[in-house]
Amino acid sequence: MTTTISLAIVNLLLVIIVAPFYEGVIRKLKAVVHSRKGPPLRQPYLDLLKLLGKERLEVGGNPLFSFAPVLTFGSVLVAALLTPMGASPPLGFAGDLIVLVYFLALASVGIMLGGTSTGNPYGALGTAREMMLAMVVEIIVVGSLIVAVIHSHSFDLMHISSWYRESGPVLSMVIAAIPFFLVLQVQLGKLPFDIPDADQEIMGGPFIEAGGPSLALYKWSYFAKQIILASLFLEVFIPWPKTGVIPVDILINLVKVLVVIALVGVIDAVNPRIRIDQAVRYFIGIWVVLVFAIAFALIGV
Amino acid sequence: MTVWLALVFLLPLAGVLLLLTGFPSCFQGERASRLASLSALATLVAAGGVIVQSLGKPPAFFLFGRMPWIRTESKLFGAVLDPLSVLMLVVTVVIGFLVVFFSNGYLSSKNREHPVTSGFVRYYAWLLFFIFSMIGLALSPNLLQFLIFWELTTICSAALIAFYEDETSFRSGFKALLMTHIPGLFFIVGLAFIFVYTSSFEFASIGRLPGTIKVMVLICLLLAGWAKSAQGPFYTWIPDAMVAPTPISAYLHAAAMVKAGAFLIARVFTAGFEVGSGIGLLTATVAIITMFMGLVFYFVQDDLKRLLAYSTISNVGYIFLGLGLGAAGSLVGLRGGLLHLLCHAFAKTLLFLSVGAISYAAGTRLISRLSGLAGSSPLLAGAFITGVLSVTGIPPFSCFWSKFFIVVGAFELRSTFGVILGILVLGESVGAFIWFIVVTQRVFFGEPREAGETFAFPFAIKLVLGALVILTLAAPLLGIPFLEGVR
Amino acid sequence: MxxxxxxxxxxxxxxxxxxxxxxxxxxxxxxxxxxxxxxxxxxxxxxxxxxxxxxxxxxxxxxxxxxxxxxxxxxxxxxxxxxxxxxxxxxxxxxxxxxxxxxxxxxxxxxxxxxxxxxxxxxxxxxxxxxxxxxxxxxxxxxxxxxxxxxxxxxxxxxxxxxxxxxxxxxxxxxxxxxxxxxxxxxxxxxxxxxxxxxxxxxxxxxxxxxxxxxxxxxxxxxxxxxxxxxxxxxxxxxxxxxxxxxxxxxxxxxxxxxxxxxxxxxxxxVSTHTFAWGIVIAACGAVSLFMGTVSALLQHDFKRLLAFSSIGQMGYILLGIGTGLAFYEINPLLSVVATMAGMYHLVNHAVFKGLLFLNAGAILYKTGTRDLNRLSGLYSVMPLTAWVTLIAALSIAGMPPFNGFVSKWLIYQTTIIGGISVPVFILFGVVAIFISTVTIAYFIKFFGTCFGGEMGSELETSLRPGLDVPYTMRIPQNIFALLCVLLGLFPWIPLQMIHAGLTGSLYGNSLPHLSSVFGMSEIGLIPMMGGVQAGVWFPLMGLLVFGGCLMVAVIISRVGSPESRSVPIWNCGEVYDTDEVRYRAQSFYLPLASHFERLVSWEAPPIHLKKPERIYRGIDFDKVLFYPLVTAMLRFSEMFRRTHVGIPQVYMLFQVIGFILVVAVIVWLTLM
Known part of the structure; x- marks a missing residue:
């Protein structure tokens, strides 16, 4: 019982406090790749604090506009509680893999509701693009995870990782890890797939009207999703090393997440943005890889 | 009981005589209709008495008279009261009265399609005479009396078809006369053979004939029945007969006279001897071919009455199909055929009289000129839709029960042929349903052709339509238990 | 009764x-x-x-x-x-x-x-x-x-x-x-x-x-x-x-x-081999309906048609669940029970949230008089209560926790995927189902976003029915259903018990596993046990509690700087446009994807033009084929006889003489025979 509560607090703290640090890492990395000096590592914290103090601008009189960021951030927090970050997920007794995926989806829904609630055409445009990407990408996320489910016969995250630890690397899981990793770019809103949030093209998409605390919550959600998805990826596909001592495991996890985030940042730095229809076609191609992974999983390899 | 029976026979005759002799004088010209209605009503009451008295009792014969030059065992003329004759009597007399009463309203100068100002006496006299002939046919105890009244109905039909006395009416009447009478000669031939071999005119005596003669006689009777009921190749007189006034079309060519052919075959098949599945299957095959022939013609009709005529052809095919299945061994099929006789009579009369009401008020019965009539007269829409749903066999309306019985009967034969028959029957039913719903939508729903048009019907028409709706709904409830007693 | x-x-x-x-x-x-x-x-x-x-x-x-x-x-x-x-x-x-x-x-x-x-x-x-x-x-x-x-x-x-x-x-x-x-x-x-x-x-x-x-x-x-x-x-x-x-x-x-x-x-x-085969058939039909129905819904801009296609899609879920249950009867009975119950539960849920969605659609129609999503926007300001209820319904149909749609969809995913380990084709069905759930989110965003988000165009504003929202007799049923969506999601136990009872007497017969062995620890949460392994878990009440807590945290964070609020118009890069001009219309949503799907979905059967086959009509028109020729032939036959009546008495006497000779000859021949 106490473990659960303390783990819950740890997860929440990681997500709220530590997450912006990773964003700082990405920005610094991007600057270095672009031969710039770049902002200090603590810059995202400063941004968030600044935004939290700014005026709250109400547009359109629709209370959904103010409620959507709260919904998004709240869903992300619940997702954090369901994610194993080195140790077992604190809320693992109340929700399994699908619940996690759906709470992340609920976060996206929140963003989309916020985008359409004001009537700004850029907002709606961004929402539409976000939805199209989600349509082709969600299935890849779930598909990769299904490979793990097929092997471990359960949707419970702890069962999956303990199975994988016991059985060692498996071909189908290795294949399935690739699409999941590629999809990380989409979920975290990083180039080449930051289409919904395209600053230059559509003025920020769903976030165009968000300002002040609302924008802070949106940005914080993205930061949090970085840790959550990276932790999920690592726990399912690369669960080693595991010592069994909880604080050590959490630290190991943080280091692994740093590596993943760094990779994400490098990819973000060297790629341009691609168009939505190109993205759709690209990911439909990724579906094929996933089909192979599932097929291999079914025959037990 | 004999008194009641005598009344049933004599009351329509009395009506005819009174009309012809012109006495009493207050009932001349247009008022002839009232006398006719009284006569028909009285007949209905008398028939009701007869039926009530015969319920629950075994079949009874009431015979009198012989012909000195023909030697037979039993007396020749009179009436028999068994389930089949009671069924036919009910159909004849109830619908007869309703049609007569309907004609009160229909046959007048206010009729927008065919205003009538003369010839009332002629009309009602022939109509009452027809009722008399049909009663005689329904209650016939043997084939001789059956034949006599059969021919009488042919004459009445020809006369009534030609009522409007123009070129096409005369031709149609004559055509009907020829096409039903000449195959009727086969009836006489068959009857002669029966008498020669068995010295009796009873229905059951067919069973005593030697093998090939029996088959030949049955085929002769079948041919006569087919011609009268417009089956097979003999169907062509009915569409042309639609030039008759609509109540006549309803009564003769939907409810009573075309059923006479089916009734003949029903009498023959249920007379208690082994008919043989060959004959049964032959009847069934011709019936199914007729059903589809009728269906094929639906889609090119613009005239509502002609559409209903082809529908009648198909539906009488159902009756024949049921009878054929009964001969081939399926009791359910037989009961289905007879139930269909009852249900279809009421439903088709309802449809024809609705069309009559339409032509009365709107002046036309062409589908292309009618639309949106539901707003003009809800009663008419309700009547027509009830009729359509009944005839096409939608539960819980009447003909659904009979058609279902027939399909079950077909499957009950347990042969591939039976299964194919059943599926074909369902197919025809669905096809008819589709077309009738399309027609109903075209005629009744949609934009009214003249905004705000309302129809005003005389009391007679309204009462009859209402009564028929109730009867159509009630027919299966009364008919099904009644038929449990057949064979 | x-x-x-x-x-x-x-x-x-x-x-x-x-x-x-x-x-x-x-x-x-x-x-x-x-x-x-x-x-x-x-x-x-x-x-x-x-x-x-x-x-x-x-x-x-x-x-x-x-x-x-x-x-x-x-x-x-x-x-x-x-x-x-x-x-x-x-x-x-x-x-x-x-x-x-x-x-x-x-x-x-x-x-x-x-x-x-x-x-x-x-x-x-x-x-x-x-x-x-x-x-x-x-x-x-x-x-x-x-x-x-x-x-x-x-x-x-x-x-x-x-x-x-x-x-x-x-x-x-x-x-x-x-x-x-x-x-x-x-x-x-x-x-x-x-x-x-x-x-x-x-x-x-x-x-x-x-x-x-x-x-x-x-x-x-x-x-x-x-x-x-x-x-x-x-x-x-x-x-x-x-x-x-x-x-x-x-x-x-x-x-x-x-x-x-x-x-x-x-x-x-x-129970026989047919059970398995037809289970797969029904599940396959369900998967096809899922796909075609939902994808078609994506492309509609008449919102009632959108909801109707969505019904086809959701019925696919139900059929998938039931088909899975039927197919796995012999392979994995516990799985089978869960799958059937999942399908039936989705049936109950769908009745509630689809009924609610249609009532909402009717409310929108009542208020605005139009069904075209392209003309609607900004209805929140005139129908706030309906908007919230529609949001609940839409979230339910999209399968978002903690509403009822989530529970039944979750169960269906679990049963198809885990079942698919033994029978691979069910993995395909499960994957299609999950894909479609994303598409469901898509069309509900389109529906809700265009209707209720944004500002109202001026031409819409003039055609509105006056009064606040819709009359209360229309709101009460909607509210009841919304409440049910929430309750059914939080307490799935009650309907699942009813469904489980409903399966008695079925092919499960006496071997229907007791409910607690199917769903362990069931009073407050669901842990489907399929083959002895805990397959998944979802505690709706706990989830709701935690979710509420997190929302509170989010609100606290957003208020921490205690900023002031100010109301501003939409930012269109500084220009002032009329709302109707720049509104992102519903048909523009998902255009790139639509082109992929349209080829698939808008295949319609070619209209059947039956030309009335003239030959058949001529063939069976027995009048012309049989009777008239017969009559004409007979008339011509008698015509032949008529020609013998020439009207000259001498010819008639000749006929009599010839006839007399003939008759005598015949009689003589007969007597000689």
């Missing part, structure tokens, strides 16, 4: 007919009648769930020739459906009380008559245990719903929709007739128990015929349930009907198709 029910119906019919001049009074009586009917249904269901299945001892009507008896028997499955019928009917009718103001020129009594008879028909369908009377009520239900669909009888589009509906369902039912009669001829009776024997008899002896019969029933029930190809009447008929009726059609009537599936395949069909 039955007499009370029948009496209510008759009284209702008479009173609505009498009061047809006054719309309010007639409506009140109509609503009152349906309320009493629903109340009776709830009472009966309650008695059955607490006391056991109830039958009438004597049949109401017997037809010995067919072996059909109208026996009324309500078992747990029927009771479940009675609850659904009562609930949705009550909501739909109460809603229609004010909604019918949209049709001032149509007679109101006709509406309530058809509605009452329609509900009676549905009740009849689930309460009889005899196939013949099942069909009678089935067709009666179709008939009355046809008249409800074409209520607006002057509109040609509506008429065509109704025609398509009636014809397609009638053909499906005719197919079922064939199947049922084939079974009946084996055992001589239409009662369910007898048909069960017939089916068992056919398993060994006539497997091909059995497959034929099963196929016919799948076709027939599928037509009513909205399975992909044969449910093509749904997108036309549901929008054409008045919205209260659409809610009932989509909420309950298509569920009757599923009732038929369950009754037939679970209760009547004995």
């Amino acid at each position: 039955i007499t009370l029910f029948a009496a209510t119906i008759i009284l209702g019919l008479i009173l609505t007919a009498l009061t047809r001049r006054s719309r309010r009074l007639c409506g009140t009586i109509g609503v009152g009648t349906v309320t009493i009917m629903s109340g009776i249904l709830f009472c009966v269901a309650y008695r059955v769930f607490t006391g056991g299945p109830r039958n009438l001892s004597k049949p109401l009507m017997v037809i010995p020739s067919l072996g059909a008896e109208l026996t009324v028997s309500v078992d747990y499955l029927s009771a479940l459906f009675l609850v659904i019928i009562g609930l949705v009917s009550f909501a739909g009718t109460l809603y229609s009380f004010r909604y019918m103001d949209l049709y001032p020129s149509q007679g109101i009594a006709r509406f309530y008559h058809c509605l009452i008879l329609f509900i009676a028909g549905m009740v009849g369908v689930v309460s009889v245990s005899d196939m013949f009377f099942f069909f009678v009520f089935w067709e009666f239900m179709t008939l009355t719903s046809y008249f409800l669909v074409i209520y607006e009888k002057e509109d040609q589009v509506v008429l065509r929709a109704g025609l398509k509906y009636f014809i397609m369902t009638h053909v499906g039912t005719a197919a079922m007739f064939i199947g049922a009669i084939l079974l009946q001829t084996r055992v001589g009776s239409f009662a369910f128990a007898a048909l069960r024997e017939a089916l068992s008899g056919m398993v060994e002896a006539h497997p091909v015929q059995l497959s034929f019969v099963l196929g016919l029933f799948v076709l027939g029930f599928g037509t009513k349930a909205g399975m992909y190809p044969v449910g093509g009447w749904l997108p036309d008929a549901h929008p054409a009907a008045p919205s209260g009726v659409s809610a009932m059609l989509s909420g309950v009537m298509i569920k009757m198709g599923v009732y038929g599936f369950v009754r037939f395949f679970f209760f009547l069909l004995p």
Whole structure:
């Protein structure tokens, strides 16, 4: 019982406090790749604090506009509680893999509701693009995870990782890890797939009207999703090393997440943005890889 | 009981005589209709008495008279009261009265399609005479009396078809006369053979004939029945007969006279001897071919009455199909055929009289000129839709029960042929349903052709339509238990 | 109970007919009648769930020739459906009380008559245990719903929709007739128990015929349930009907198709290899419907049509669940039970949230007079209450936790994927289902975002019906359903218990696992156990609690800087545009994806132009073929004789002489013989 509560607090703290640090890492990395000096590592914290103090601008009189960021951030927090970050997920007794995926989806829904609630055409445009990407990408996320489910016969995250630890690397899981990793770019809103949030093209998409605390919550959600998805990826596909001592495991996890985030940042730095229809076609191609992974999983390899 | 029976026979005759002799004088010209209605009503009451008295009792014969030059065992003329004759009597007399009463309203100068100002006496006299002939046919105890009244109905039909006395009416009447009478000669031939071999005119005596003669006689009777009921190749007189006034079309060519052919075959098949599945299957095959022939013609009709005529052809095919299945061994099929006789009579009369009401008020019965009539007269829409749903066999309306019985009967034969028959029957039913719903939508729903048009019907028409709706709904409830007693 | 029910119906019919001049009074009586009917249904269901299945001892009507008896028997499955019928009917009718103001020129009594008879028909369908009377009520239900669909009888589009509906369902039912009669001829009776024997008899002896019969029933029930190809009447008929009726059609009537599936395949069909095969068939049909229905919904801009296609898609979920349950009966019984229960639970959920969505759509239609999403925007300011309720409904159908849609979809995913480990094709179905759930989110975003988000254009503003939101009689049913969405999501235990009871007597027979072995630790959460391993877990209450906590945290964070608020207009890069000009219309959503799907989805059967085959008509026109030539031939024959009458007496004398000689010659020859 106490473990659960303390783990819950740890997860929440990681997500709220530590997450912006990773964003700082990405920005610094991007600057270095672009031969710039770049902002200090603590810059995202400063941004968030600044935004939290700014005026709250109400547009359109629709209370959904103010409620959507709260919904998004709240869903992300619940997702954090369901994610194993080195140790077992604190809320693992109340929700399994699908619940996690759906709470992340609920976060996206929140963003989309916020985008359409004001009537700004850029907002709606961004929402539409976000939805199209989600349509082709969600299935890849779930598909990769299904490979793990097929092997471990359960949707419970702890069962999956303990199975994988016991059985060692498996071909189908290795294949399935690739699409999941590629999809990380989409979920975290990083180039080449930051289409919904395209600053230059559509003025920020769903976030165009968000300002002040609302924008802070949106940005914080993205930061949090970085840790959550990276932790999920690592726990399912690369669960080693595991010592069994909880604080050590959490630290190991943080280091692994740093590596993943760094990779994400490098990819973000060297790629341009691609168009939505190109993205759709690209990911439909990724579906094929996933089909192979599932097929291999079914025959037990 | 004999008194009641005598009344049933004599009351329509009395009506005819009174009309012809012109006495009493207050009932001349247009008022002839009232006398006719009284006569028909009285007949209905008398028939009701007869039926009530015969319920629950075994079949009874009431015979009198012989012909000195023909030697037979039993007396020749009179009436028999068994389930089949009671069924036919009910159909004849109830619908007869309703049609007569309907004609009160229909046959007048206010009729927008065919205003009538003369010839009332002629009309009602022939109509009452027809009722008399049909009663005689329904209650016939043997084939001789059956034949006599059969021919009488042919004459009445020809006369009534030609009522409007123009070129096409005369031709149609004559055509009907020829096409039903000449195959009727086969009836006489068959009857002669029966008498020669068995010295009796009873229905059951067919069973005593030697093998090939029996088959030949049955085929002769079948041919006569087919011609009268417009089956097979003999169907062509009915569409042309639609030039008759609509109540006549309803009564003769939907409810009573075309059923006479089916009734003949029903009498023959249920007379208690082994008919043989060959004959049964032959009847069934011709019936199914007729059903589809009728269906094929639906889609090119613009005239509502002609559409209903082809529908009648198909539906009488159902009756024949049921009878054929009964001969081939399926009791359910037989009961289905007879139930269909009852249900279809009421439903088709309802449809024809609705069309009559339409032509009365709107002046036309062409589908292309009618639309949106539901707003003009809800009663008419309700009547027509009830009729359509009944005839096409939608539960819980009447003909659904009979058609279902027939399909079950077909499957009950347990042969591939039976299964194919059943599926074909369902197919025809669905096809008819589709077309009738399309027609109903075209005629009744949609934009009214003249905004705000309302129809005003005389009391007679309204009462009859209402009564028929109730009867159509009630027919299966009364008919099904009644038929449990057949064979 | 039955007499009370029948009496209510008759009284209702008479009173609505009498009061047809006054719309309010007639409506009140109509609503009152349906309320009493629903109340009776709830009472009966309650008695059955607490006391056991109830039958009438004597049949109401017997037809010995067919072996059909109208026996009324309500078992747990029927009771479940009675609850659904009562609930949705009550909501739909109460809603229609004010909604019918949209049709001032149509007679109101006709509406309530058809509605009452329609509900009676549905009740009849689930309460009889005899196939013949099942069909009678089935067709009666179709008939009355046809008249409800074409209520607006002057509109040609509506008429065509109704025609398509009636014809397609009638053909499906005719197919079922064939199947049922084939079974009946084996055992001589239409009662369910007898048909069960017939089916068992056919398993060994006539497997091909059995497959034929099963196929016919799948076709027939599928037509009513909205399975992909044969449910093509749904997108036309549901929008054409008045919205209260659409809610009932989509909420309950298509569920009757599923009732038929369950009754037939679970209760009547004995366990055999057919169970597995047809389970896969049904699941496959479900997956196809899922895909085609939802993807078509994505492309619509008439929101009632969108909801109708969505119904086709969601029925696919239900069929997938049931098919999985059927197929895994022998392989993994626990999985099978979970899958069936998941399918049925989705049925219950769908009745609630789809009914709610149609009521919402009707509210929008009532307020704005248009169904075109391209013309709607910014309705939140005039319909705030409806907006929140629509949001709840949309989140439910998208399967978001903690609402009810999530629970049933979650169960379906689990059963198909884990089942797919043994039978790989189910992985495909599961993956399709998950993909489609994302598409569901997509079209609900499109629907909700365009309708309620943003600002109202000026031309829309002028065409609005005055008053706050919609009348309260329209809001009450919506609120009830929204509450149910939440409750069913938080306490899935109650409906699952009812469904589990409903499966008694089915092919699970005595081996129906007790509910606690299927779902461990079940009072507050669900842990499906399939094959001994805990397959997943979801504690709705805990989830809700935590979610609420997190929302609070988010709110606290956002208020921490205590900023001031200020209201500003939309930022269009500094320019001022009229809302109608720059609004992102609904049809622009998802355009790149739409081009991929459109080729797939808008395949329509080519219109059949039957040219009237002239030759056939000429061929069977016996007049010309047979009779007239015959008559003409006879006339010509007698014409020949007429020529002998030349009118000259000498010729006649010559004839007499010749004749005399001939006759004498013949007599002489005869005597000599």
